[in-house]
Amino acid sequence: MTQPALHNAHLPTLFLSSDDIAAVVTARGLGAVIAGVATCIEQDFVRWEDFDKSPRLANHSKQGVIELMPVSDDTTYSVKYVNGHPKNFMTGLPTVMAFGCLARVDTGAPTLVSELTLTTAIRTAATSALVAKHVARPDSTTMAIIGNGAQSEFQCLGFAHMLGIHMFRLFDVDATASHKLARHLANAGLLATICDSAAQACESADIVTTVTADKTNALIITPGMLAAGTHLNAVGGDCPGKTEIHPQVLASGPVFVEFEPQTRVEGDIQMLDPDFAVTELWRVFKGEATGRTHPAQITVFDSVGFALEDFSAMRYMGQAAHDLGLGQALALIPALADPKNLFALLEQPHQRRGPSLVALDTFKMGSSALHMPVPVPVPSTSPTTQGRS
Amino acid sequence: MTQPALHNAHLPTLFLSSDDIAAVVTARGLGAVIAGVATCIEQDFVRWEDFDKSPRLANHSKQGVIELMPVSDDTTYSVKYVNGHPKNFMTGLPTVMAFGCLARVDTGAPTLVSELTLTTAIRTAATSALVAKHVARPDSTTMAIIGNGAQSEFQCLGFAHMLGIHMFRLFDVDATASHKLARHLANAGLLATICDSAAQACESADIVTTVTADKTNALIITPGMLAAGTHLNAVGGDCPGKTEIHPQVLASGPVFVEFEPQTRVEGDIQMLDPDFAVTELWRVFKGEATGRTHPAQITVFDSVGFALEDFSAMRYMGQAAHDLGLGQALALIPALADPKNLFALLEQPHQRRGPSLVALDTFKMGSSALHMPVPVPVPSTSPTTQGRS
The missing domain is CATH 3.30.1780.10 (ornithine cyclodeaminase, domain 1)
Incomplete structure (x- = not known):
């Protein structure tokens, strides 16, 4: 030594x-x-x-x-x-x-x-894109991004580079933020459409990313907004009392998490029963657990951010x-x-x-x-x- | 804002x-x-x-x-x-x-x-001297210091400045460390006596400070080593499996702690029954709890170091x-x-x-x-x- x-x-x-x-x-x-x-x-x-x-x-x-x-x-x-x-x-x-x-x-x-x-914005995007590579439909081309603040460019460029996503549908309650994101995506040669609502952004999206900031129990994604086969990358719900996804949406497909004991407290699944089944990512990466099992499935990554x-x-x-x-x-x-x-x-x-x-x-x-x-x-x-x- | x-x-x-x-x-x-x-x-x-x-x-x-x-x-x-x-x-x-x-x-x-x-050495010495000001005998003049490593000068100079302690009795298994401490104390105009054992260091000491480093359940201070009226400043026992004081010594006087839930796990009292009574320092500083009640009492500060x-x-x-x-x-x-x-x-x-x-x-x-x-x-x-x- x-x-x-x-x-x-x-x-x-x-x-x-x-x-x-x-x-x-x-x-x-x-x-x-x-x-x-x-x-x-x-x-x-x-x-x-x-x-x-x-x-x-x-x-x-x-x-x-x-x-x-x-x-x-x-x-x-x-x-x-x-x-x-x-x-x-x-x-x-x-x-x-x-x-x-x-x-x-x-x-x-x-x-x-x-x-x-x-670095946090970079690693959060890296984790999201990595999970999507494992569980989103391989033919995905379009991503909705709801919440167009500080992390949004990193998410979009990560998905563009790692999954070949090239069409983005943007929504934010602050239109200025959406215009900022659209400009940055255009500069990167990506297609960006600014939408009038979260629901409109989700239309024809293969992947839906939520990355809003409010510390409230919000319902950004409600039942019926996601088409069959969508991968939901739920990033913004990451502490007690801060959620984005309607419980029925979470329950509609397999939910993947980083570290279960932390996500139970901080993730969108805090709203669900403590024995609602989730799969830790490492099992998927290691080949011990299955990701997506059929193209019409809705898959959910309840991202909170883990120390690793x-x-x-x-x-x-x-x-x-x-x-x-x-x-x-x-x-x-x-x-x-x-x-x-x-x-x-x-x-x-x-x-x-x-x-x-x-x-x-x-x-x-x-x-x-x-x-x-x-x-x-x-x-x-x-x-x-x-x-x- | x-x-x-x-x-x-x-x-x-x-x-x-x-x-x-x-x-x-x-x-x-x-x-x-x-x-x-x-x-x-x-x-x-x-x-x-x-x-x-x-x-x-x-x-x-x-x-x-x-x-x-x-x-x-x-x-x-x-x-x-x-x-x-x-x-x-x-x-x-x-x-x-x-x-x-x-x-x-x-x-x-x-x-x-x-x-x-x-700063940690400074604040640890500050806490020790502050506690001693509240619970040691006001006529204290002599301190034994067992463990003469990196923190020992800070302890001695803190007690010298805040309590007027001017005689120090030194012991360490590494005699070089004791000579280093003795030299520094002499430079500060303080009296230092290097002793051959922990027991000898404790003789005629009003205050005994233990600040050893080994991560073991050691028995530096055993029954009979402390005279009536001694204040024991036990600094080195500060994590699970790392203790310095014989349980009978701890049980011989009131024990003062920083933050009880932490000290139960990390302090020397980890060896005692979980319902052994201790007093948190803030109660003494605030006047809500008594420190020393008579001059012949042995008092113990089970120091572990608290975030505050x-x-x-x-x-x-x-x-x-x-x-x-x-x-x-x-x-x-x-x-x-x-x-x-x-x-x-x-x-x-x-x-x-x-x-x-x-x-x-x-x-x-x-x-x-x-x-x-x-x-x-x-x-x-x-x-x-x-x-x-």
């Missing part, structure tokens, strides 16, 4: 700002980044039993919610801080803001601190930043000449004081310093390993 | 490195900083009912533990990431490394990201950094011209790319931007307020 050599008074923690994440997207293209994150998510979900999982820890307030989303395997620990404040747009702030870290399980040292505001998706997205972004030479080292954890002598940090702080961020090459930090697990791309039934070299 | 004006492409998040915290200590003195943090802790503990509290969320591994410690009131959310890896010293790493953030409850925006490795202490320490350090002009603004959360248009961040990233840390005055960031609660220094029985201006 060797540690990276220390070149100054701090351990090497890689910091990625939202500009760094934007630079990754510029270099590779948004569709390719979403698909790359989706590959990491699938690789990690098939190793489901390797992870120490818990529902996220939420602090609710009148205005919104702040959540912590930790997960770990034998090698790497990951946690995301994320809020959800539906009224934030009124004061010019994003509804969802996030950041997080990766850390080494063997020492507890944080190796990566990253913005996750952009952030784990996967951070390891993708950490590797991409390494490959592209992005990011800086953040002076977060002091390096000690004698680890039992923390007090020494206080003895001559004037002489020790250095910059809080330094260029990466100061640390010769490579992706191996991130201590990310080497993913196993093929489904495996081998038991969790306890050892570590 | 006005937001700070945005001067570049990110929200203002103050970053404090361990060098910044060391600079706060240099400017004010360690004793004064510990006492200042203790004042903040006492102010916040007397508002106990105002806080949304939960035991920390721990991911245990063979090598140690990684924990998240969130807490919030109506105004401010706080979370700490902290590890505990007893064998880290073997590879030159600190046993405990930590960082955390403060955020606004009304918007979810993080306002402060700080190192908490140094980090909340208090971060608001002290945020204010101190503001007063002293320390810290930098970290590019953690993107600022959006249109909060529903996150995608715009990806449109011209080359032109938007800026530094990840900038001088604070770019943001005109003041302590008000930290959105910290104005503490109520006097005990109060008023109900939690729900509103906010």
